[in-house]
Each structure stands twice: as structure tokens, then as C-alpha cells.
Amino acid sequence: MPNPKKSVSRKNASFGVTIREAERYLANTYKRPKLVFTHGKGCTLYDQRGRAYLDFLGGIAVNALGYAHPRLVRTLRREAGRLTHVSNLFHNPYQGPLARKLAKWSGMDRVFFANSGAEAVEAALKLARAYAHSKHDAGKTKILALENSFHGRTFGAVSITWPEKYRKPFEPLVPGAEFVRFNDVADLEAKFDESVCAVIMEPIQGEGGIRTVSEGFWNRARELASQHDAALIADEIQCGLGRTGRAFAYQKFASQPDIVLVAKPLAGGLPLGAMMAKEKFASAFSPGMHGSTFGGGPLVCAVALEFLRVVEENGLFANARDRGAELRAGLEQLSGKFDFVTEIRGEGLMQGMQLTMDGQAFVDEALRRGLLINCTQQSTLRFVPPFIIMSSQVKDFLTRMEAVLAKTPRTQPKKAAVHAVRSASRAGDTQGKRSLVAAR
Ligand SMILES: Cc1ncc(COP(=O)(O)O)c(C=O)c1O
Numbered sequence: 001m002p003n004p005k006k007s008v009s010r011k012n013a014s015f016g017v018t019i020r021e022a023e024r025y026l027a028n029t030y031k032r033p034k035l036v037f038t039h040g041k042g043c044t045l046y047d048q049r050g051r052a053y054l055d056f057l058g059g060i061a062v063n064a065l066g067y068a069h070p071r072l073v074r075t076l077r078r079e080a081g082r083l084t085h086v087s088n089l090f091h092n093p094y095q096g097p098l099a100r101k102l103a104k105w106s107g108m109d110r111v112f113f114a115n116s117g118a119e120a121v122e123a124a125l126k127l128a129r130a131y132a133h134s135k136h137d138a139g140k141t142k143i144l145a146l147e148n149s150f151h152g153r154t155f156g157a158v159s160i161t162w163p164e165k166y167r168k169p170f171e172p173l174v175p176g177a178e179f180v181r182f183n184d185v186a187d188l189e190a191k192f193d194e195s196v197c198a199v200i201m202e203p204i205q206g207e208g209g210i211r212t213v214s215e216g217f218w219n220r221a222r223e224l225a226s227q228h229d230a231a232l233i234a235d236e237i238q239c240g241l242g243r244t245g246r247a248f249a250y251q252k253f254a255s256q257p258d259i260v261l262v263a264k265p266l267a268g269g270l271p272l273g274a275m276m277a278k279e280k281f282a283s284a285f286s287p288g289m290h291g292s293t294f295g296g297g298p299l300v301c302a303v304a305l306e307f308l309r310v311v312e313e314n315g316l317f318a319n320a321r322d323r324g325a326e327l328r329a330g331l332e333q334l335s336g337k338f339d340f341v342t343e344i345r346g347e348g349l350m351q352g353m354q355l356t357m358d359g360q361a362f363v364d365e366a367l368r369r370g371l372l373i374n375c376t377q378q379s380t381l382r383f384v385p386p387f388i389i390m391s392s393q394v395k396d397f398l399t400r401m402e403a404v405l406a407k408t409p410r411t412q413p414k415k416a417a418v419h420a421v422r423s424a425s426r427a428g429d430t431q432g433k434r435s436l437v438a439a440r
Pocket residue numbers: 116117118119121150151152153202206207235236237238239263264
């Protein structure tokens with residue numbers, strides 16, 4: 001008879017080897033706890049010891065249908081036996097229907113498929129420049145982005161990403177980028193001239209600490225982009241496809257962007273990004289100007305199409321709104337109990353909790369208590385659970401989060417954390433000012 005205890009310890013030993021090999025052979029780009037996740041179901045992940053974790057990180061806003069969703073698994077199994085890849089020199093059965101659905105959701109006209117968020121950003125920057133070159137004199141190349149932005153790690157995307165730590169080590173970057181203070185209309189007006197070919201923004205900044213673009217700022221960006229024949233680009237890679245309770249975060253504004261970017265949740269955890277554009281801009285691409293070997297393959301597109309159908313058919317916009325409201329109310333209550341919590345920000349299932357101190361110790365304590373969250377901008381705890389999250393799980397999360405806030409050893413406010421709050425305040429973010437006062 002096999003000894004079950006022995007097989008468990010053998011398994012643990014082999015995961016020990018997995019971790020040692022990762023530490024020895026992987027490029028040094030991530031700092032990870034000594035934990036291997038082996039499987040998941042719904043909103044729960046399991047580690048190598050079989051321990052369960054309630055997931056309020058969702059693969060950083062990717063796993064919108066949680067883990068092993070039956071409809072995605074069925075689609076994957078079916079398509080894996082048919083066609084995983086076919087060259088973009090030919091049609092595949094799912095690209096057209098997926099593009100049609102994305103166009104319908106967004107109000108855009110044409111779609112380009114890529115493999116990641118950063119690649120969708122690259123496609124948008126290239127399209128905006130190509131359009132400007134086709135219609136204007138050579139100097140129309142400037143790209144405006146916002147302070148605190150995050151658009152990805154490729155050269156183009158990192159050139160329009162604000163924090164210096166992402167840009168500085170890789171200089172010289174793609175020329176032509178300029179940053180505008182967050183929600184500062186006067187600064188936007190001062191920097192917007194005839195040389196601008198695009199202005200790009202996340203309607204809700206994710207890595208930047210869950211900060212929402214104001215209606216006034218959006219409207220002025222729209223006006224200036226139209227006036228100067230530049231593209232207004234909405235990076236909805238983190239906030240889009242239902243997380244706010246709407247298909248896109250920008251849909252609360254009266255006006256539309258010219259280009260929309262999505263990725264993270266689009267194919268339920270498989271790598272897929274998309275750039276959608278209005279015909280006026282999209283027509284600047286002609287065959288051969290841009291492309292991708294893998295982008296929009298049949299397997300990922302079939303899964304993405306199924307993902308969008310599940311969101312529509314299972315009422316997940318409403319779930320994001322309703323569970324988001326419960327989450328928000330609970331977080332507000334917690335903020336009243338702990339003086340180092342200065343603000344709750346966000347919309348729907350994209351919420352941030354601003355602390356007056358470094359957040360990593362809270363993330364570690366949450367992990368010890370079987371809760372997955374993370375921290376952005378050093379002092380903002382980020383909560384981006386799957387769209388299928390249930391009321392009982394939001395309740396469970398809030399109970400555990402209260403214990404995390406109560407039990408985590410307090411550190412002194414870090415200079416960097418206070419600095420982040422101060423720069424938000426300088427950017428005209430009035431809620432940030434509240435945080436600054438509290439941080440003092
Ligand atoms: C708003 C936004 N844009 C772009 C990206 C880059 O996406 P990817 O990591 O898939 O390249 C991210 C990733 O976090 C993001 O949050």
C-alpha cells in the first residue's frame with residue numbers, strides 16, 4: 001500500500017526543487033514568496049500544500065471568471081483539438097466574430113489583435129503616428145501621457161509610463177513623450193499644441209494607485225484632440241471589459257475616445273490584447289505596416305469570445321456594480337476604524353485603500369491569512385477580484401481584511417509613501433490632499 005503521507009512529503013520536496021530552480025535560473029525580474037500555486041476553482045486558488053486562498057488580486061485583474069470556469073474550459077478543450085494556431089496570412093473562425101463583438105461593446109470600428117497589453121499600446125502609438133504622418137507635416141509626433149501612468153514594459157509603452165524606476169535604466173527611450181499632471185486641465189492645455197499626435201490615459205489608473213480621471217479633464221482632452229486632429233487613446237487594459245460595471249470605464253463620459261486598448265481579462269487568462277480604433281484612424285494602417293505572428297490566434301479568440309458571452313449572459317456587469325458597492329461600503333467602514341487608512345478610491349470591482357505607510361507588510365499578513373491582494377505605489381492596497389465574486393466572498397474578504405489591518409505590525413510612514421500622497425495632492429487630486437493631512 002502506498003503511504004499517502006510519504007507521497008505528500010515527496011510532492012512538497014519536488015516543489016522545493018521547483019522554487020530552487022526558479023530562484024537559480026529565472027531572470028531577476030520578480031520578488032516572489034516561497035509558494036507555488038497549483039490549481040484554482042472559482043475565486044479560490046490552492047498552493048502546493050493544498051491551502052486555499054481567497055483571490056482579490058485575480059492574476060492582477062486578469063482572471064475575471066476566476067479559475068477553471070466550465071465554459072472556458074469546454075471551449076479550450078474543444079479548440080485545442082481543432083486549431084491552436086494558423087498564420088495571420090489567413091482567416092480563422094473566431095477573429096472576425098470577436099472583432100465584431102469588441103467593436104459593438106466599444107463603439108469603435110476596427111480591431112487589431114496582439115498578445116499583451118503592452119503590444120496593444122505599441123499598436124496604438126504606431127497607428128497615431130502613422131495617421132499623423134499621412135495627414136500632416138513631419139513634426140506631428142508628440143505623445144502626451146499622464147503622471148502616475150502605467151502602460152507596459154516595451155520601449156514605446158515604457159516611454160509613456162511615468163515612474164522613473166521603469167524608464168531610467170533603459171534610456172534612451174522612444175522620443176516625443178511628454179507628461180501632463182494628473183487631472184490638471186491647465187497643464188494639459190499648456191502642453192497640447194499642433195505637434196501632438198496622441199494623448200493617452202487610463203480612465204482609472206491601476207498601477208498608479210487606483211485614481212480616476214475627472215470628467216472635466218476627459219472632456220477637455222477630447223476637445224483638444226479633436227481641435228488638433230490628434231488621437232484620444234483610452235488604455236482600458238486594467239479597468240475595462242466590465243470591471244467598473246460598464247463595458248468600459250470611459251462610458252460614463254459623454255464623449256468617446258478614438259482608440260481603445262484592452263488585454264488582461266480578454267481571454268480569461270490566456271494572452272491576448274486588442275487595439276480598437278475609429279475608422280478615421282484605423283484607415284492609416286495598410287497591409288504590411290503592422291502585424292503579429294501569434295496575435296489573435298484561433299484558440300485565444302475562441303476563448304475570448306466565450307468570455308465576452310459569459311459576461312453578457314451571466315449579468316456580470318450588474319454583479320461588478322452590486323458586489324463592487326458592497327465591497328466599497330465595507331472598505332469605507334474599515335477606513336473609519338483605522339486611522340492609517342486615509343481614503344478608499346475606485347469603481348466597481350477596482351478598489352484601492354490608501355495607507356499612510358508602506359503596504360507590503362499588509363499584503364504579507366493577508367497572504368498568511370489566506371487572502372491574495374497586492375500593493376501599488378507603495379502605499380495603496382489594491383483589490384481587483386474576479387467579476388464572478390459572490391456576496392458571501394465579499395463578506396469573508398472584509399472580515400479577513402479587518403483582521404489584517406488590526407494585526408499587521410505598523411511601520412512608520414515611509415518617505416516614499418508620503419511623497420506619493422504629496423505628488424497626488426500637487427496634481428490637484430483633492431482626495432489626495434485628505435490623505436496628506438492624515439499622513440501628517
Ligand atoms: C493600464 C495598463 N496598461 C498596460 C499594461 C501592460 O500590459 P501587459 O503587462 O499585458 O503588457 C498594464 C499592465 O499592468 C496596465 O495595467
